[in-house]
Amino acid sequence: MPRFLPRFFPVLLLLILGALPGWATHIVGGELDLQYQSGSTYRLNLNLYFDAVYGNPGALDSDLSVGIFEKGTDRRMQNLVLPLVSNTNVAYSDIACTLPVLSTRRIQYSGPITLAADRYNNPAGYYAAVERCCRNNSIRNIRNPGNAGQTYYLEFPAVVRNGQPFINSTPRIFPPLSDYACRGELFYYDFGGQDVDGDSLVYELSTPLNGHSDTNMPKPEQAQPQPYAPIQWMPGLSVLNQIPGTPALSVNRFSGRLEVRPSQLGLFVFGIKCSEYRKGIKISEVRRDFQLQVIDCPRNTKPEVKVLLPGSNQPYQPGRDVLQLGPSNGRCLKLRFTDPDPTSRLSLSIRPVNFTAPLPTFTVSQGMVRTTGAPDTLFSELCFSKCLDTKGRVYLLDVIVADNGCSLPKRDTVRLAFTGIPDPNSVPTVATTAGPGLPLRVRIGDLVTFQVTGRDPDSDPVTLEMIGRGFTPGSVGATMVQNTTGASVNGTFTWRVPCPPTDKFLYEFEFRAAAKPCDERQASPPIVVPIQIEYANTPPTLTASDAAPLIRHRLGEPYQLTLEGLDADNDQLTLTASVDGLTLAEAGMRFTARNGAGKATATFEWDPSCTVAQREITEVTFQLQETTCRPVPISRTMRFEVLRPEYPPFMPANIFTPNNDGNHDFFELPTLPPDFCDSRLANIKIFSRWGNMVYQTTNRTFKWDGGGLPAGVYFLLIEFTDKSYRGTVTIAP
Known part of the structure; x- marks a missing residue:
């Protein structure tokens, strides 16, 4: 609406104040959402919208209780107290349209909740509910609104499905409504939400829930399980006719866009339900209650925009003319836009219909008309890129002018049909100082360096590219440092010749100059610089x-x-x-x-x-x-x-006669095997027939005279560190 709001504002204020009772309550609307954090931890949020002008400040709670129930059985799983965490003002979409009798605050309650897999595993799912009274007394489409409570309701799935973890965050829907509607004028608002899991969202109108709270018990200690009583519509109204109009309130099933052309004044409550689907299966549901004020607004006349044909003051005729844009016909169109209302602020915008890019730009995109010293008509140019190439197709573009009327702007649209031909373009060129004698012949350890130059005939920014045939230059230590100066670029190739990791001794480096006019890569034919490593080796x-x-x-x-x-x-x-x-x-x-x-x-x-x-x-x-x-x-x-040392076979004597006749008077072992490393003599022992040791020595040159023992057979044990010998020795008379 043009800026004559101050002149009519007292009338508007009286209209709105006259429709309000002496006392109103506080709740405008709200909704729940559940967001996954990590492990088994989620965060439960309640967004509550509060009437900041007529609401009762004492009804602003420091916390609210939410009940969690099992679907199907309505078994209470737990209660959770959500503390108040933020209290912020909801801004109007156009500050020029703000009325002092309309002000809303967003109150957020939030807290963590643990959903353990061994407890929250019912395939039927679960629901959360918060009950609070009361609604605004001035709501005119429901019965007894001052005694009508609100139930904020949310459904969510089990955290386990088919034996596997099932992680889901419910949609965070609907920016808060911050505008009012004008009777007899189309009102629209984007109530679409977002889902972090990328699930599909479907919207539909729903009857707001009343529940169990009332003026006698506005804040129950805990929410009760369903069913929750719905609000009662006034006669002639229903879920599909919540705000009367032509058309009545509706919501786009897939985008969440609200539309209504209201036919009655007053404050109207409405409900939206958003269902979440994954792979075609519904997994959650979020409900939002809100309200919309309908007022009588000053009349706002639609602005007008005209597109002039190139080189002419004749207006473009939608549906008849097809513009041909190119290097010979020009790429800029003159626009003329105006508004009969005084003090209108106009803004230009474009919306492509059957293409995405490149988009043209305005020389002037907004301005004020009919103010003191201002013209009654504004002019702008719409200029297309020299890269525009429709490839023979006819592109459609909506050129839109909008005023700043309240509650929503009025618009005028001209749909352009056009084709585009880009400017001609030549490929860049590349040259090197590596020649003329190729291949370059080098030895291991040599430093190879030469210059590479790229140029573009059309003065497009150009870059140099280097690749290796069958290898990557970086893997062998080759580099090219380039300094770009617009349409010309110089690069320095540097390579300290390494020992090849394979039997490959011929390396072919390929150089190109590349430009991207109109975001389409154009490259020069390649120049190949072969480098032959000369290497021979005679084995030692x-x-x-x-x-x-x-x-x-x-x-x-x-x-x-x-x-x-x-x-x-x-x-x-x-x-x-x-x-x-x-x-x-x-x-x-x-x-x-x-x-x-x-x-x-x-x-x-x-x-x-x-x-x-x-x-x-x-x-x-x-x-x-x-x-x-x-x-x-x-x-x-x-x-x-x-x-090992050589020695004769060990065959010790086994009889001696200790009678002092000088012949075999002693027992000795002169042919014992010699000591060698770990094979050394450890012990020599002699035992009687009853097992009594009668002699022992570690001396390999011993002589035993029998020790006065009686004649007979005795037992011999010779021990080395790695072996032993056993035998007998006889003392003869």
């Missing part, structure tokens, strides 16, 4: 002073070996030695290497030890390694063995 040689594959030595007999490695390419050589299963020191071995470029020598020494003697064979590997791109390791393996 390894020689040793002893060619025997098996070295056998006794304990105490040292062994020495010299080795020499040579490389024809003069690469750095390194000689190493390793023992299978041991360190060199544990094996009694020492390895001294003298490494260098083209030549490496080493001395290997071995002092045979018991550690090696415990093993049948010990292998030592000598390796010669060259430092080059693709090294060929050379190795030689030698085997070492410790020889």
Whole structure:
């Protein structure tokens, strides 16, 4: 509505105040929603809308009680007290239309709730309810509104379905209504909601619920289970005729858009139900109660917009003219828009009908008409992009002018039909300084650098692109740094040639210059720069002073070996030695290497030890390694063995005659096996026939004279650390 509101405002105020009783209550509307947090935790929210002008401040609760019930059985699952967490003003969509007798506040109550899987698993689902009285006395489409309560109702599914967790947040619906409607004029409002899970939402009108609260018990201690009594419509009204009009109140099933052309003055309550579907199955339901004030508004005349044909003052004729926009016909259209009402603020907008982009722009999108010093007609240009390409199709575009009338703006629309041809465009070009002798021949470690230049004939911003044929440049360390200056770009290619990880020694780099006029990529034909890595390697040689594959030595007999490695390419050589299963020191071995470029020598020494003697064979590997791109390791393996001492068969004498005749007077064991590493003499014991030990010694050179024992057979036990011998010895008379 144009800004003559102050002149009519006293009349409006009297009309509205005359329709109000001496005392009103407080509740405008509200709804519940349930939002998933994590694990088994959800958050339950109650949005309550409060009449900030005529509401009773004492009725503003610090908390409200919500009851949770099982559907089908109406079994009470739990009660939850929701504290008040916020109290904010609901802003009107157009501040110029605000009336002091209409003011609403949004009161939010919120609290966490635990929905355990072992408890909330009924396939029928659950519902939550809050009961509170009372509604505004001035509501004229229901019976006894001052004693009518409200029940905020929400349905939600079980948190388990088919044995698996079922997570769902109910829709958060409806921005709060903050406008009023004018009698006899179309009113519309987007009540559509949002669902974080991406489920489908379906809207329908519903009868608001009264429930069990009333003026005697406006705030019950707890909500009761359903059924909840509905409000009682006034005669001639129903769920499908909640606000009388032509048409009566309706809601779009899928968008949630409300429409009504009200025919009666007053305050009207209405109800909306939003059902949530997942894969075609209903899983939740949210109800919203709200109210709409219908008043008599000053008459508002619709504005007018005209589109002028290019190069002419003749208006465009919708349905007859098809504009042809292009480099030869021009891309800007002149617009003329006006409004017969004084002090109208007009705004231009566009709405594409059968396309999405690119959209044209206005040189002037809004302005005031018929104020002091202001013109009665505004002009603007609607300019299309040079990239417009309809590809032969006819595009449709609505050009809309709207005033700032109350409660909703009036509009005039011109639907344009047009085709578009973009400006011609040439592909960019690319060049390098890498030539002319290609391929570039390089060695490992060389630094390769050259310049790459891209240009665009149409002065479009251009960039350089680099790819590798069969590889990615970054994987081999190649880079190209570019500095863009509009239609020309220079890049520096840099590559420190590495040792190839495979047998590939030819690398082909492909360069292009690319531009994106009208968001469509155009690229130059590629320039390919092949780079050949020249590499050859002669394997080194390894020689040793002893060619025997098996070295056998006794304990105490040292062994020495010299080795020499040579490389024809003069690469750095390194000689190493390793023992299978041991360190060199544990094996009694020492390895001294003298490494260098083209030549490496080493001395290997071995002092045979018991550690090696415990093993049948010990292998030592000598390796010669060259430092080059693709090294060929050379190795030689030698085997070492410790020889055990040789001794005659052990056949001890088993009889002696201790009679001092100088012949076999003592028992001794001169042919005992010698000690060797872990095989050492531990004990010699002699026992009587009754098991009594009569002699014991650890001396392998002992002489036993019989100890005066009587003649007879005695038992002999010889113990080594790794074996033992048993036998007899006879003392003869």
